[in-house]
Amino acid sequence: METTAAEEVFVPDVPPNFGQLLQSRRVEANLTIAALAKKTGLTRNTIVNIEQGSTTPSPQTMRRLLAVKALRLLETGTGEGPSVEAWFTKAYNPIDLIDGMTALLNGPGGRIEQTYLYLDPRSAVDYFVLCNTAEYVAAYREKIPHDQIAERIIKESKGVGLDVDGLGCGDGKSETALIQRLADRMPEPPDLQLYLLDISHVLLSEGYRTALNSLAPRRIPVFGIHGSFTDISKNPVLFAHPLTVKRLRVFTLYGGTFGNINDEPWFFQDLEACSQPGDLLVIDCQLVRAPADQPELIRAAEPLLKNGQPPETHHKFLTGPLKRHCEGLTHIKLRSVLSPHCLVPGSYAIEFWGDVEVEYEPKRRFLIQRVKRYDLDKLSTFLSTLGWKTLQTWKYGPGKLAGVLLAQRQ
Ligand SMILES: C[S@@+](CC[C@H](N)C(=O)[O-])C[C@H]1O[C@@H](n2cnc3c(N)ncnc32)[C@H](O)[C@@H]1O
Structure with a gap:
């Protein structure tokens, strides 16, 4: 039997007691069912049914609920009871992947x-050893202009909350560094969430732990997604926020992850589907010699x-x-x-x-x-044909041969 795109999304980690969790978090957030219905665009009946456990939320419904930060459904590492801590997309099937390899x-x-x-x-x-050699760290990783990137993101965000989506995050150090710089520039508590996505279980585990150790004390939720960045348009956690939710997504591709994408035009077409005007994109890449x-x-x-x-x-x-x-x-x-x-x-x-x-x-x-x-000017022109306008670029590293491009969805 054929499956539809929605059925293909595999969401095993909606906890069995999700209804209870939703209800307790809604009450803690001082939200009535009607207020939550208005924020999410869901009907009151849908919310009641989920809370009573008579309905399992669909991926689209989950996306709307997860986007309401006041519900704190994604908070992890706080020891305050259940939360949705892990997400596996259907394409993340290590047995099939290893067999294919x-x-x-x-x-x-x-x-x-x-x-x-x-x-x-x-x-x-x-790979972890390679990207953590003292030489590489000193030449590139420590030189990424996180302060300037954060400054510009904060300026563009105009005070709304930010969801940073670290695609191909590896050990998560760069994403964590960016989040810290963003948090430093926001009123306490910073309205930030970090989603880390990687195909490698080993690297995602490392990235998740690195981020959590640094960000949990600041009460910044960190969320791990086992999945592929070739599959983002099937991953509800990364879907564009509903219009009722005033938050921006910041997609990041650090440390040459962009170069791992085989078909960049297809990737940006999917990313356009997962974003809305105003969302931001950070690409860190090596430049043409x-x-x-x-x-x-x-x-x-x-x-x-x-x-x-x-x-x-x-x-x-x-x-x-x-x-x-x-x-x-x-x-x-x-x-x-x-x-x-x-x-x-x-x-x-x-x-x-x-x-x-x-x-x-x-x-x-x-x-x-x-x-x-990549050539930053030509990359900017290419992105503009796919709905992303370059806001700023920076060159860094030895001979200024690495670059970061910050773009905004039009
Ligand atoms: C070049 S490394 C960069 C890692 C990290 N961003 C950094 O700054 O060091 C590429 C990363 O993308 C991940 N990756 C490769 N293919 C992927 C895919 N199809 N989906 C998700 N992650 C992928 C790898 O596991 C690895 O962590």
């Missing part, structure tokens, strides 16, 4: 879906292309999935090549390929990772 790595070669790079626990840990249409200049300027190989520091992360999952593998040789085949105008990618030898089999070639570089 194993099949691909034992196939004839070709492109490895970028999501698979972070899937197995060892891969996630190897030379114009995308000048391959010779790029080859001369790109450290990742210099020896025709990815840096030694990346070998463990890049070869790990093949070494662990490709049966009969005897040898892998890595190489890096320039690819002009990118969808965002002005951008290019450095591709890391693995030439793989397997017993009794012809050689296989796998495209393991694509690291993308």
Whole structure:
């Protein structure tokens, strides 16, 4: 039997006592059923039925209830009784994902879906180590201009509450840093919520704990979503707020997560569906070393292309999935090549390929990772065609070769 988009959303974590929870939080918030109905656009009957436990809320209904911050339905780590602490989208099915990865790595070669790079626990840990080397942290992570980004977000938000959606959050350090800077600029208690979404259970757990440790003392709710950013338009927690709720969403893609998106135009079309005018978007990315249409200049300027190989520091992360999952593998040789085949105008990618030898089999070639570089002006023009207007950009890091773009949904 075919399923509709709404049925595909898998919401196992509506607690069995959700009706009771809703009722107690509504009363604590001094909201009558009529007032809650007005805030959410739900009928009084729907609310009564949920509170009495005779109806399980649909994803759309949940979205409306979760958006009412006074209900504190998403609060975690406060030890004050039940809450909705975890959310799994249907696409987040680790058994299927691991099976898919194993099949691909034992196939004839070709492109490895970028999501698979972070899937197995060892891969996630190897990535965690890579992005936390002292060198990388000092050069990039500590240089992200969070203060300036927060300043501008606060200016655009005009005093309304903010829901920050950290897409592909990894260890959550950058999202947490941004939230702290936002909170510093808001009246106490800050009207902020943080949603962290990642495909890797290992990284999401780390990100969730990092965020909770820093933000729970400030009573900022943190919420973990196990899911894919290719699937955001099926995830009610990330849907656009109903018009009755005056809050803004701030979607963030930090630390090269943007470069992990295979089809940027499709991604922004989904993001447009999940947002409303005024919502904000923070993209943190690496910048082009030379114009995308000048391959010779790029080859001369790109450290990742210099020896025709990815840096030694990346070998463990890049070869790990093949070494662990490709049966009969005897040898892998890595190489890096320039690819002009990118969808965002002005951008290019450095591709890391693995030439793989397997017993009794012809050689296989796998495209393991694509690291993308963007031109901020051309990225802005591209985003404007998809409904996002650039408000400000910043360059940072060594040689100002990393950049952040803040855009607003029109
Ligand atoms: C390049 S890392 C960046 C991590 C983090 N934002 C940072 O600043 O270090 C990409 C992150 O996106 C996650 N990721 C990759 N594919 C994903 C997908 N399809 N859906 C959700 N997360 C994904 C990875 O697990 C990883 O945490």
